[in-house]
Amino acid sequence: MTPVKTLARLALTALVALATPPAAIAQDSGRLRLEITDAVIEPMPIAVPQFIAESAGASDMAARISQVVVDDLIGTGLFRQIPSDAFISQVTAFSSPVQYADWKAINAQALITGAVSTDANGLINVKFRLYDVFAGQELGDGLQFAGTQEGWRRMAHKVADAVYNRITGEGGYFDSRVVYVAEAGPKDQRQKRLGIMDYDGANVQYLTDSSAIVLAPRFSPTGDRILYTSYETGFPRIYVLDVASVGRRALPIPDGDMAFSPRFGPDGNTVVFSLTQGGNTDLWRMTVDGASPVRLTNAPSIETAPSFSPDGSRIVIESDRSGTPQLYVMDANGGEATRISFGQGRYGTPVWSPRGDLIAFTKQNKGRFHIGVMRVDGSEERLLTASFLDEGPTWSPNGRVIMFTRETQGAGGEARLYSVDSTGRNLKPVSTGGAASDPAWGPLQK
Amino acid sequence: MKILARAALIAGALALCACAKTGADRFGNDVALGGNAANAGIIPGSANDPASAAYFQQSVGDRVLFAVDQSTLTPEGRATLQGQAQWLMTNSDYTAVIEGHADEQGTREYNLALGARRANSVQEYLISQGVASSRLRVVSYGKERPIEVCSTEACYAKNRRAVTVLAAGMS
Known part of the structure; x- marks a missing residue:
């Protein structure tokens, strides 16, 4: 396998704020703000004139970057793009004063302007400013990113992340990657290999070949390593893969029939996983180097799918100790587990939100599968999706979006990735170019 | 399906081992000669050879x-x-x-x-x-x-x- 290309090293600098009339600053109470709530909201209309090409030959890059910024923002379902043929003002230079009245007239709540330049060394420079049209002022300082040509999409994602952050007050999630299982072949002979891609499906690269079944990859907290399960030896074992070099090694696991369902702790060193001994599956933890293995559960029931709380103190797990698979929260060092799922049906694959407030899960009830969320104490359960087979949720870095696997039924059944907001809105397929399952969303890149 | 492939190889190897008593068939190929009349017509390794993986799969279950x-x-x-x-x-x-x-x-x-x-x-x-x-x-x-x-x-x-x-x- 060829090593994964290092994407652009991005340099970030703040631009000097444009001169703002004092009167506008005083209007801070009416500041542009979009609060993400459960209520149905009308998407905010925004204007994103194509970024200005500030050097010869940069116009194609400026068009592509503008488009990715728009795709990121519109893709959230929170914004609506005002078509450029409705624009009254044209932005012809990045430093031109903004004609707020013209943007107000077409009801643009926010205006994003940008400029792109390229140089002979293959570097590109992207800058942008965000305007609160109705307040008649810039929202935050303009920012400038410098990087290599091949990292152009990351620079566009950085712009969109900054815009999203300023308008919603939430961290962004566009400059992030997803590791998943790329699938091919018929249902009874599925070929599986690990793929990694940008959150929007761009820049797909494969990390393993299809010679052995691979399952459920999980990122380290910094995104530099991936834990996954492979049948490389003929028996399920856990491997850790270095994303940059694509080198991998088997985790030294205590004796057992099989080990699977690994997940990193927030320290990036602790690993929790399922180990099956004599047909019985329990949870263990140890360091990623195999040091100090500790058995966390010791019951004849199945204990699997552990996921850490963001502070690393607790884990949420799936167990059938009550007779059917249900969700439990327990101390990350072991001890009593408290059941948190009490609705009808079977619950599995719980994943703690990076915000710490919710647990996403798979629910199976009356022949249908759902992705749902509940509070950490099990209250306020809400189902976000329903289909023949939805499973395996993973959270966006800001804890606002959930990606999961949806598989269609029958002989021609095929798995695809979908995403949905934790509010239940904005359900849509994620482009992967082929069948795919088991997504794991990585952190926001630095 | 490495295991299946390996099992097939072993079945083949066992079939050879079973060929202690062989003779040439009418095409000149070596075939196993059964020890008694009841074994006549049994092709080693096939589903009607009780020592074969195929027999285990199909007849034993x-x-x-x-x-x-x-x-x-x-x-x-x-x-x-x-x-x-x-x-x-x-x-x-x-x-x-x-x-x-x-x-x-x-x-x-x-x-x-x-x-x-x-x-x-x-x-x-x-x-x-x-x-x-x-x-x-x-x-x-x-x-x-x-x-x-x-x-x-x-x-x-x-x-x-x-x-x-x-x-x-x-x-």
Whole structure:
């Protein structure tokens, strides 16, 4: 396998704020703000004139970057793009004063302007400013990113992340990657290999070949390593893969029939996983180097799918100790587990939100599968999706979006990735170019 | 399916071993000569050779089925496994990997664990019938390798299985 290309090293600098009339600053109470709530909201209309090409030959890059910024923002379902043929003002230079009245007239709540330049060394420079049209002022300082040509999409994602952050007050999630299982072949002979891609499906690269079944990859907290399960030896074992070099090694696991369902702790060193001994599956933890293995559960029931709380103190797990698979929260060092799922049906694959407030899960009830969320104490359960087979949720870095696997039924059944907001809105397929399952969303890149 | 391929090789090797008494057939190829008339016409390694993997698969029965979420053996399952145990004790050159499987109605992780329970049930039963534990290994495929691909109970029932796959000789 060829090593994964290092994407652009991005340099970030703040631009000097444009001169703002004092009167506008005083209007801070009416500041542009979009609060993400459960209520149905009308998407905010925004204007994103194509970024200005500030050097010869940069116009194609400026068009592509503008488009990715728009795709990121519109893709959230929170914004609506005002078509450029409705624009009254044209932005012809990045430093031109903004004609707020013209943007107000077409009801643009926010205006994003940008400029792109390229140089002979293959570097590109992207800058942008965000305007609160109705307040008649810039929202935050303009920012400038410098990087290599091949990292152009990351620079566009950085712009969109900054815009999203300023308008919603939430961290962004566009400059992030997803590791998943790329699938091919018929249902009874599925070929599986690990793929990694940008959150929007761009820049797909494969990390393993299809010679052995691979399952459920999980990122380290910094995104530099991936834990996954492979049948490389003929028996399920856990491997850790270095994303940059694509080198991998088997985790030294205590004796057992099989080990699977690994997940990193927030320290990036602790690993929790399922180990099956004599047909019985329990949870263990140890360091990623195999040091100090500790058995966390010791019951004849199945204990699997552990996921850490963001502070690393607790884990949420799936167990059938009550007779059917249900969700439990327990101390990350072991001890009593408290059941948190009490609705009808079977619950599995719980994943703690990076915000710490919710647990996403798979629910199976009356022949249908759902992705749902509940509070950490099990209250306020809400189902976000329903289909023949939805499973395996993973959270966006800001804890606002959930990606999961949806598989269609029958002989021609095929798995695809979908995403949905934790509010239940904005359900849509994620482009992967082929069948795919088991997504794991990585952190926001630095 | 490395294990299957390996089993086929072993079956082939055993067929050669069985050729102590050989003669040329009318095409000049060596064929096994049966020790008695009853064996006439038996092609070593084929399904009518009682020492073959194919015979084990087709006549003894290489798999047992399970109810939804269950790993308890059914009476039919126990009868099949008694046959498997007898065969394995007669044909002591074989080892076996018991593959546990689940239908697609369940999460990937839970089904892996459920498949392991099923494989273990079979392993324990075979051991209780006298098969040496050192000859048996277990593996779970969860819902990764369905044998039937429809999404109805007719297929699910066949996918909830544990299959005894003959493999390499004594370790």
